[in-house]
Amino acid sequence: MERPLVNSLTFTLAATILSCLLGSINGYALTKIRFRGSNTMFLLFSIGIFLPYQAVLVPLVLTISKLGLYNTIGGLILVHTTYGITITTLLFRNFYGLIPDSLIMAAKTDGAGTWTIYRRIILPLSLLPFVVAAVLQFTSIWNDFLFGVTLARGSEAMPASVALANLKGTTEFNWNVQMAGALWYALPILIIYLLLGKYLIRGYMAGAIKG
Amino acid sequence: MVNITIKNLTKKYGKTAAVKDLNLQIEDKEFFVFLGPSGCGKTTTLFAIAGLIKIDAGEIWIGDELVTSAEKGVHKPPQERGIAMVFQDYAIYPHMTVFDNIAFPLQISNTDKHEIEQRVKKTAELLGISQLLDRKPRQLSGGQRQRVALGRAMVRKPKVFLMDEPLANLDAKLRVQTRTELKKLQLDLGVTTIYVTHDQVEAMTMADRIMVQKDGVAEQIGTPDELYNHPLNLFVAGFIGSPEMNFIDCTLIEEKKELCLDAKEFKVFLPAKMSSELRSYIGAEVIMGIRPEDLYESKSAGRPMQENAFRITLDLIEPIGPYLLLHLKTGNIPLVATVKNTEAKAGQEVIMEIDPSKIHIFNKKTTKAII
Numbered sequence: 001m002e003r004p005l006v007n008s009l010t011f012t013l014a015a016t017i018l019s020c021l022l023g024s025i026n027g028y029a030l031t032k033i034r035f036r037g038s039n040t041m042f043l044l045f046s047i048g049i050f051l052p053y054q055a056v057l058v059p060l061v062l063t064i065s066k067l068g069l070y071n072t073i074g075g076l077i078l079v080h081t082t083y084g085i086t087i088t089t090l091l092f093r094n095f096y097g098l099i100p101d102s103l104i105m106a107a108k109t110d111g112a113g114t115w116t117i118y119r120r121i122i123l124p125l126s127l128l129p130f131v132v133a134a135v136l137q138f139t140s141i142w143n144d145f146l147f148g149v150t151l152a153r154g155s156e157a158m159p160a161s162v163a164l165a166n167l168k169g170t171t172e173f174n175w176n177v178q179m180a181g182a183l184w185y186a187l188p189i190l191i192i193y194l195l196l197g198k199y200l201i202r203g204y205m206a207g208a209i210k211g
Numbered sequence: 212m213v214n215i216t217i218k219n220l221t222k223k224y225g226k227t228a229a230v231k232d233l234n235l236q237i238e239d240k241e242f243f244v245f246l247g248p249s250g251c252g253k254t255t256t257l258f259a260i261a262g263l264i265k266i267d268a269g270e271i272w273i274g275d276e277l278v279t280s281a282e283k284g285v286h287k288p289p290q291e292r293g294i295a296m297v298f299q300d301y302a303i304y305p306h307m308t309v310f311d312n313i314a315f316p317l318q319i320s321n322t323d324k325h326e327i328e329q330r331v332k333k334t335a336e337l338l339g340i341s342q343l344l345d346r347k348p349r350q351l352s353g354g355q356r357q358r359v360a361l362g363r364a365m366v367r368k369p370k371v372f373l374m375d376e377p378l379a380n381l382d383a384k385l386r387v388q389t390r391t392e393l394k395k396l397q398l399d400l401g402v403t404t405i406y407v408t409h410d411q412v413e414a415m416t417m418a419d420r421i422m423v424q425k426d427g428v429a430e431q432i433g434t435p436d437e438l439y440n441h442p443l444n445l446f447v448a449g450f451i452g453s454p455e456m457n458f459i460d461c462t463l464i465e466e467k468k469e470l471c472l473d474a475k476e477f478k479v480f481l482p483a484k485m486s487s488e489l490r491s492y493i494g495a496e497v498i499m500g501i502r503p504e505d506l507y508e509s510k511s512a513g514r515p516m517q518e519n520a521f522r523i524t525l526d527l528i529e530p531i532g533p534y535l536l537l538h539l540k541t542g543n544i545p546l547v548a549t550v551k552n553t554e555a556k557a558g559q560e561v562i563m564e565i566d567p568s569k570i571h572i573f574n575k576k577t578t579k580a581i582i
Contacts, residue, residue, distance in 0.1 A: 100300055100302065102299070102302035103302045103304065105258075105261075105263050105296070105298070105302070106296065106302035106303075106304075106363075108263065108288075108289050108290070109261060109295065110290070110315055110316035110319055110363070111319040111320055112319050120315075124306040125305065125306055
C-alpha cells in the first residue's frame with residue numbers, strides 16, 4: 001500500500017495544482033479579456049464537464065500509449081489535469097465575474113500588462129476559489145478508479161484506489177487488511193477537509209450574500 | 212501645453228452608435244465636463260480618450276501627439292498616454308494597503324523605491340490621508356476610498372485627469388464637500404481634467420466648460436453661464452437648471468402691432484428688441500421656455516391687471532429653505548415658480564407675472580432655440 005499511496009499523492013497534488021492554475025488563467029481570459037469566440041470556448045468547456053469518463057476511455061488509452069505515457073505518473077497527471085480544467089475553468093470564471101471590470105481598467109491605465117494584472121491583481125484575490133477548486137479537484141482525482149485502473153496497472157504508477165481494490169482476494173477476504181488500507185486511503189481527504197473546511201464553506205457562500 | 216483634440220469620433224456597439232461624429236477641442240488646464248443622461252455616450256467618449264476602447268472612426272490628439280486614429284490604425288495603450296483615471300466605484304485594489312494602492316503605478320514603471328516612498332507620502336499628505344497608509348481598503352469609509360483613488364491618479368503626475376462620475380457613490384453632504392475640494396485641487400495642480408457626470412449641479416459648479424451629450428451627439432458645448440442663459444435647444448434648456456425650466460406650447464401672434472405669445476390661458480407681450488428675429492415666425496407654433504425664478508407673484512393684486520400678468524391656481528407650496536417652490540396650474544398648463552415668500556395658500560388663485568426679457572423661444576418642429 002505504501003508505494004501506491006505515494007503514487008496517488010504525487011499525481012493528485014500535481015494534477016490539482018496544474019488544473020487549478022490553468023483553470024484560473026482560463027477564467028481570467030474568459031471574463032476579463034475580450035476576444036472573438038470566448039463564449040463558444042466557454043460553451044465547449046461546459047460541455048466537457050458533462051463528458052462521462054467511460055465515453056473517452058478507448059481513445060484516451062490509445063493517445064496516452066502513443067505519447068509513451070502509459071503506466072507512468074506523468075500520464076495520470078496529464079489526464080487528470082485535462083479532465084479537471086473544465087470544472088475549474090467554470091469555477092474561476094464565475095468567481096472572476098464578480099471582480100469589477102473597472103479594477104482591470106484601472107490597472108491598465110496604471111500601466112500593467114495582461115500578465116502583470118493577473119499576477120498582481122487577480123491572483124491575490126483568488127484565495128477562495130483556489131481553495132474550493134483545490135478541494136474539489138483533490139477529492140475527485142484521489143477517488144478516481146477508472147483512469148487509474150486503465151492507464152496504470154503496473155506497480156510503478158498504480159494509484160492507491162486501484163491497490164486497495166487489489167487487496168481483495170478472489171477467494172478469501174482479509175477484512176482487517178482491507179480496513180487498514182481503506183483507513184490509510186481516506187486519511188489525506190480527511191486532513192484536507194479538516195484544514196480547509198471553513199474556507200470551503202466560505203467559498204460556497206461567496207456571492208450568496210452581498211459582501 | 213496639454214490640450215485635447217477630438218476629430219470626427221465615432222464609436223459603435225453593434226449597429227447602434229454610442230458616439231456619433233464628435234468634434235471637440237479641450238484647452239490646456241481646462242476643467243471640462245461631459246454631461247448627459249445615462250447611455251448618452253459620455254463614458255464611451257472618456258474611455259476612447261483613455262484608450263480603453265477602440266473607436267470606429269476619427270482621431271484623438273493629446274497635446275501634439277496623435278494617440279488614436281481609426282483611419283491610420285494608431286492606438287496607443289492607456290499607460291503611454293500620460294493619463295490617469297478615477298472610476299465611479301474607485302477601483303482601488305482590495306488586497307493592497309493604501310500605500311501599495313497609491314504606489315502601484317510607480318511600482319509597475321519600476322520607479323526607484325526611495326522615490327516611490329517620497330511621492331506616495333507627499334500625495335497622501337496633500338489629500339489628508341497620511342494616517343491611513345497602512346490600512347486596507349475595506350477599513351476605509353467611502354470618502355477615504357475616493358481619496359485613495361484620487362491619490363493613485365495624482366501620484367503619476369499625469370498630463371490629463373479623466374474622471375468617471377467620481378462623486379456618484381458618496382452621500383449628499385460629502386459629495387458637496389468633495390466637489391469643492393476637487394475643484395480646488397484641480398486649480399492648484401493645473402492639470403487638464405475631463406469629468407463625466409449626469410448631475411447638472413456638479414457640472415455647473417465645477418466646469419470651465421461643459422459638453423451636453425444626448426444619444427451620442429453633442430447638443431451644446433459652452434460655459435455654464437452660456438448653457439444656462441442661452442441654451443441652443445429644448446434638451447439643454449430642460450436638462451440644465453433645477454427646478455426645470457417651464458415649457459409652454461404657444462402660438463406667436465401680432466396684436467396691437469406688438470409681438471405676443473398666445474398660450475390660450477394667458478398672453479405674453481415680447482419686448483420690441485426681440486421682434487426682428489421673430490417676424491418670420493408669426494402664426495407659427497412655438498414653445499416658450501421660462502425659468503422658475505423668472506416668474507414673479509404680481510404685487511398689483513386688486514388693481515387693473517398688468518401686461519404679462521395672469522391669474523393662476525396655486526396647487527402646492529414646497530418650502531426649500533432659501534425659497535419657496537410654487538406649483539401652479541391654469542387650464543392644463545402646469546408651471547413651477549420659485550419665490551422668496553408668499554401670503555397665498557394652496558388652493559387659492561394668485562396673479563403671476565412673467566419677465567418677458569428672460570423668455571426663451573424654441574421652434575416646435577426642430578426643438579432648436581429661436582431666442
